Amino acid sequence: MPSSKISEVARRAGVSPSTVSYVLSGNRSISEATRARVEQAIRELNYAPHAGARSLRAGKTDVIALADPLYDWSSGAVDKPHILGHMPYVYGVVDAARRHGWNVVLVTGLGSAALEKVVGSKMVDGVVLLEVRANDERLKLVERLATPAVAMGMPLEPTAVPFVDFDFEGAGRLCVEHLVGLGHRHIGLLASPPGTFEQGLAYTHWIWHSVQSTLNKAGLPFHGLPVETSRKGAQVALDTLFEEEPAMSAVIVNGEGMIDLLMQELQQRGKEVPTDLSVVVIGWSELTKHIVPPLTHVNVPALEMASAAIELLARGGPAKLLPASLVAGGTVKPNW
Amino acid sequence: MPSSKISEVARRAGVSPSTVSYVLSGNRSISEATRARVEQAIRELNYAPHAGARSLRAGKTDVIALADPLYDWSSGAVDKPHILGHMPYVYGVVDAARRHGWNVVLVTGLGSAALEKVVGSKMVDGVVLLEVRANDERLKLVERLATPAVAMGMPLEPTAVPFVDFDFEGAGRLCVEHLVGLGHRHIGLLASPPGTFEQGLAYTHWIWHSVQSTLNKAGLPFHGLPVETSRKGAQVALDTLFEEEPAMSAVIVNGEGMIDLLMQELQQRGKEVPTDLSVVVIGWSELTKHIVPPLTHVNVPALEMASAAIELLARGGPAKLLPASLVAGGTVKPNW
């Protein structure tokens, strides 16, 4: 029961091993009768082809690597992976990969050593890179080894590695336009933690720059700062922002993990949302759906990104940016 | 560069393939000179053994499966994996596995079909089961296939599969004892969501039963209820609890994901912690560390559980329960 080989299946079905192989792969036309007998034998023996043998012979494994640092960019620890909203990416990749008949080996760590071993030993047919950052060793690795690969996140410098990303630039722009369109003139950006800037994480930069340039084009000042995802971070951010510009009437917040902290801190200070401050969030999840009033937000479609990445890996094609759209909730009020 | 085979390494080092193999495995004594030449050749060619070939010949893969349903037990969705604090288990397993030289293939889904394929095709040397529940198909599968396996979570019914778990019974007991020791007589349990009960998730039950029986032994009434992880859930829970027992002075909360919601709801009702209600939490994470006053809590050591699971898988041994301890914070006040 535990193991049986193709020759046993063949014997039981009264055919040759190659016939069994062809039934399995569909690479040859087989008579209905033969196919039926083979399939029955497979069922009876609970046969499953040996993955190693198959990979040795066929040169592919039907396994891909998901290279995910699982690094906590805000605390600088690699052993405290509390990044909110990260799991959907992992889940999404695993799930989309399965739809293509691929299994996923999860390769953690900041560097590329573990990934190099996995790729070098021909364990995988391709690689998906999560949390791509500037100067990412892993990008160089997949280029050097000429491994099929897709980056989730548009790298800061152009590379030969195709990527899939959410249009964070568009997201930032939409937020600014929404607020400006409602009369806001003093808009702050609570960006992701300093660590994400130091590391050059893709989304961090695209949001920052698009908010900045959209405000500039509107002739408005830019007030942005990286924020630690902590109560302290929220306090410092609000202090700094209102010191810079006491007339601040709206903030754009990057990351749903910041929202509860921000809301609590505002409450503490007796500021109401949206009466005293309008809030738009880039990011949306189960964690924030309960909030009253519902957040005006731009959803970041992690599952779709994952599907697109797998699609790109499977069929190839150009880089892909998923479009952003803003959902008006109850956390922005006109400011005329 | 991308690929090279053992025979090329052998040729370059002027030895036979078997010698290279023995240098790699250490299964034979090799002269210093030979070893040096082989190792240099390996480096120069950037050689890595073909995983498939190795697995075919050696009968092992140095890969394990992490079977994680990634199911949202509170919303009943398999595509919204927002379970807080789940990631450290995944990360912990991958990390501990790497320390043993193992890679990890992540197998999602509630059923056992995907897992059966992975195990049946000899892709993995063993399996770690996460989120074990009553009547778990996956337990039966690994028993049937006689695959080396470890469950993370003590199954409700005894099985032949060894397990590692945190002592949730002890955790529940400690919480009750702490509160009773400080004079509390009316203690509520805000347990995990109804879905976790329906599914018979291990921790769910052990906490419930230990809180219940410890209270009983102390001659005190038990007030417990499953709670959805949402604002609504928090509201319903508090309504129900205080209706059942208006003199309720303390609650034990299962899961750090509930804390923010609970605190906000209490604030809404003008109740202070711990003045009006004492709170003890089973669960502790980056998400709750910012809370003031700091939570009185029992930490659930996900990373240690993961290490222990991998250790069990590697070396075998009896089931293992990690001991619980309570950290006194500022959310419990004496009730004399």
Add this chain to the structure above:
DNA sequence: TTGAAAGCGCTAACAT
């Protein structure tokens, strides 16, 4: 201390 050679289970080219 090292080499030669068989064979793990499968797929696909070459038969018929």
Add this chain to the structure above:
DNA sequence: ATGTTAGCGCTTTCAA
């Protein structure tokens, strides 16, 4: 429509 066979890259007896 089906069978025969070579060989993928490695480990490990068996031999020297």
